[in-house]
Amino acid sequence: MFTVAKGKMRVLGIESSCDESAVAVVDDAAGLLAHRLYSQVDLHRLYGGVVPELAARDHVRRLLPLVRETLAAAGSRPAELGGVAFTAGPGLVGALLTGAALAQALAWGWGLPVIGVHHLEGHLLAPLLEDPAPEFPHLALLVSGGHTMLIDARGIGQYRLLGETRDDAAGEAFDKTAKLLGLPYPGGPELARLASHGHPGRFRFPRPMLDRPGLEFSFSGLKTAVMLAVKGQELTPALKADVACAVQDAIVDTLCAKALRGLEATGYATLVVAGGVGANRSLRARLTAAAEERGARVYYPRPEFCTDNAAMIALAGLHRLRAGERSPRALRVRARWNIAELAPPGATGAP
Ligand code: KG4
Numbered sequence: 001m002f003t004v005a006k007g008k009m010r011v012l013g014i015e016s017s018c019d020e021s022a023v024a025v026v027d028d029a030a031g032l033l034a035h036r037l038y039s040q041v042d043l044h045r046l047y048g049g050v051v052p053e054l055a056a057r058d059h060v061r062r063l064l065p066l067v068r069e070t071l072a073a074a075g076s077r078p079a080e081l082g083g084v085a086f087t088a089g090p091g092l093v094g095a096l097l098t099g100a101a102l103a104q105a106l107a108w109g110w111g112l113p114v115i116g117v118h119h120l121e122g123h124l125l126a127p128l129l130e131d132p133a134p135e136f137p138h139l140a141l142l143v144s145g146g147h148t149m150l151i152d153a154r155g156i157g158q159y160r161l162l163g164e165t166r167d168d169a170a171g172e173a174f175d176k177t178a179k180l181l182g183l184p185y186p187g188g189p190e191l192a193r194l195a196s197h198g199h200p201g202r203f204r205f206p207r208p209m210l211d212r213p214g215l216e217f218s219f220s221g222l223k224t225a226v227m228l229a230v231k232g233q234e235l236t237p238a239l240k241a242d243v244a245c246a247v248q249d250a251i252v253d254t255l256c257a258k259a260l261r262g263l264e265a266t267g268y269a270t271l272v273v274a275g276g277v278g279a280n281r282s283l284r285a286r287l288t289a290a291a292e293e294r295g296a297r298v299y300y301p302r303p304e305f306c307t308d309n310a311a312m313i314a315l316a317g318l319h320r321l322r323a324g325e326r327s328p329r330a331l332r333v334r335a336r337w338n339i340a341e342l343a344p345p346g347a348t349g350a351p
């Protein structure tokens with residue numbers, strides 16, 4: 001089995017699950033050495049969403065030059081690497097395959113072990129790149145474009161799902177309501193920007209599932225509520241800003257209330273926030289204040305590591321490779337992959 005002593009492993013990570021091509025090098029002694037990202041957002045804007053085939057083709061164009069650039073920025077030669085990590089799922093199959101193929105080819109050529117990483121584990125571990133890093137066990141609020149989950153994280157690879165969304169994810173709610181308001185793609189960050197100019201109180205949208213016990217979410221009703229609120233009205237900049245403000249408030253309120261409920265249910269005093277919506281300033285401010293009031297502490301990745309990146313993939317891969325775990329030399333990716341299926345590092349192969 002492949003083992004490297006602590007302080008001796010450096011991993012190249014590749015992320016290509018959706019519309020960001022990203023590469024990073026993480027070293028277990030020196031931390032993050034370099035990371036590079038190419039966002040395909042301009043490519044997909046024309047279509048108002050990610051076109052899977054175009055995403056895959058663009059990853060093929062972008063990834064290898066990014067690898068060269070990142071290794072140079074890290075001052076690292078391939079011979080200094082201990083392994084290659086790539087996102088093996090969940091995600092768009094074609095896009096995932098481009099990263100998997102490149103990772104396998106590089107690992108084969110360089111004589112290195114390779115590991116397929118769960119994209120959401122990457123998100124969950126991203127706060128560990130910061131100082132101070134959160135300790136386990138903790139409660140994790142994972143809020144991305146495809147997922148809204150509260151997770152009891154007892155250790156790396158030990159994730160128990162406490163609650164998730166029944167329909168749209170929080171990021172999806174941001175994106176879809178932004179589309180209704182005619183905001184440019186990608187809608188989430190645009191809506192958040194606009195919300196800061198809005199007047200709170202002009203609109204109030206439902207806080208779904210808050211009236212019921214439990215840790216489940218539901219955001220699909222927001223679209224209808226927004227549609228009804230703006231029906232027959234001219235979408236002036238002021239109206240859009242007021243609606244954006246109310247949408248953000250409804251989503252943030254719901255996420256805060258459920259996260260606090262999760263802390264109460266687990267008895268944990270540490271909350272970790274991960275995923276693209278974790279970059280939202282209002283969410284960060286409100287969660288931090290609410291948790292502090294209850295004697296809990298919230299940990300976030302830096303905003304650029306809330307959204308998709310390769311630093312989190314390299315880090316998750318490092319933990320697993322260091323424990324002797326490796327993936328077979330085969331092209332295997334998974335469009336769907338339940339995070340609760342993961343085991344602690346070293347326990348089994350992945351994916
Ligand atoms: O984690 P991520 O980059 O990709 C997935 O794995 O899904 O999350 C992307 C999601 C999108 O829905 C995007 O609109 C949302 O995160 N997002 C935001 C912000 N930045 C990204 N939502 C609200 N406020 C933001 N500042």
Ligand code: ZN
Nearest residue numbers: 123144307308
């Ligand atoms: Zn993601």
